[in-house]
Amino acid sequence: MPTVRDVTLDLLRRLGMTHIFGNPGSTELPMFRDFPEDFSYILGLQEATVVGMADGFAQASRNAALVNLHSSAGVGHAMGNLFTAFKNQTPLVVTAGQQARSILPFEPFLHADRPTEFPRPFVKWACEPARAADVPRAIARAYHVAMTPPFGPTFVSVPVDDWDREGEAVEPRQIATANPGDPRALAQLVEALGRAERPVIILGAGVGRDGAWDAAIRLAEALRAPVHVAPFACRNAFPEDHPLFAGFLRASRKDIVETLAGHDVALVVGGPLNLYHTEASGPHIPDALDLWLVDDNPTVLSWAPSGSAILANSRIALDYLAERVHASSRAAPPARALFARPEGDAITDRLAMHRVAALRPTESVIVEEAPSSRDAMHDFLPIVRADGFYTTASGGLGYALPAAVGIAMARPDERVIALIGDGSAMYSIQALFTASRLSLPLSVLVINNRRYEALESFGRHFGLGKVEGTDLGGLDFCALAAGHGMAARRAETPEELDAALTWSFAAEKPTLVEIVVA
Incomplete structure (x- = not known):
């Protein structure tokens, strides 16, 4: 008889979910026994990074992505980007390991207490199946709920011993969900x-x-x-x-x-x-x-x-x-003024955005998490093609760098450009490892102003003379990139910036450019 694992993998294959994003733990290992060759395990080195990669992949592929987390600890690490996925309305099916059913009464090491409650309210539906045989049906339901507007994450907790038990086949269903409106x-x-x-x-x-x-x-x-x-x-x-x-x-x-x-x-x-x-x-x-x-x-x-x-x-x-609607004969409103290249001999975020716009490949995608540079991006880096821009809807940091990895996986023939602030980059720097391992066409541009400038701005809004904990001086992003197996260059002058961007946008493998701004 087929096992729960056999039935589940067959279901996932039929649903087009053959990429599994995770950072494995002991309670998940039986899921991957005799892992089929047509599936890919996408390793992220921290669970928030894992969810961010899956989020980007799901949005760019327009299909739910499967995330595999490790019990309560892994879900806890993932919660920040799970919140972002909920606000992004991204379809995700999140699974998490649970200890064996027979020892749950004894609160075993690494068990998940009240697992279906923990990820709420940032999932649309959560379940720990009553029987091992119900696991595939729970995952099927999780998929359909995730893919029903408004899209969003769902959650299934799976005891470790369920995967090798006898499974019951479940057929994927077609459910039309697009609402045409009254x-x-x-x-x-x-x-x-x-x-x-x-x-x-x-x-x-x-x-x-x-x-x-x-x-x-x-x-x-x-x-x-x-x-x-x-x-x-x-x-x-x-x-x-x-x-x-x-x-x-x-x-x-x-x-x-x-x-x-x-x-x-x-x-x-x-x-x-x-x-x-x-x-x-x-x-x-x-x-x-x-x-x-x-x-x-x-x-x-x-x-x-x-x-x-x-x-x-x-x-x-x-x-x-x-x-x-009838075509109007009214005069069109005045067109928005376009911004010329900023003047000056130093790199500012405005100049950086202007040079990215000038040098980027035509078929490129911007993934942004540089809050203090967003106004500069709006003024100097116009997004001119469909599906050409992604960012976080939650305001939570640590999303865009791993999301750029997932988007690059789903759109391998396009240049994906991650515009990341120095503070934001440190929330999920582990994504560089996955990008390097997969040799993705990804350009990571770190806007390094050596501080949490967005907080400095809010400090001025609230009348603070000094904002504590915003100094980020001393970070070396080229060294961090090298430590994750990625080539990198630093740009401190406009001439170095143009040269570094040209190099990065032409590279076949992932690269990082540290842009030191005034």
């Missing part, structure tokens, strides 16, 4: 857009997740409406060199109200509009603004402070709208 509500939205004299569009990460790039362009051009990116969007949704692109909304009540003032109808698709980072008072939107929200996440729609909401897939909804 046709009556969408028809009302078409009417509202038709009446609008000064419409505006705000696009969030759901546009990227749902593959709605082209539909968003068609609708914006039909309406001749300016397009903004929603606050903290973790995916790109609109070409940033398009004449209708109007910039990035800040996570601030005041900025949102001021930016949307003068518009009569606002359409927000694929993410929240009123996402805030600091406390403030006052209105959430301008008076008399007719606000419409379209998203496939009912939680986001439920806490929105205002606006009419439609639960729908972004691509299907935008296609519907683009096909039905």
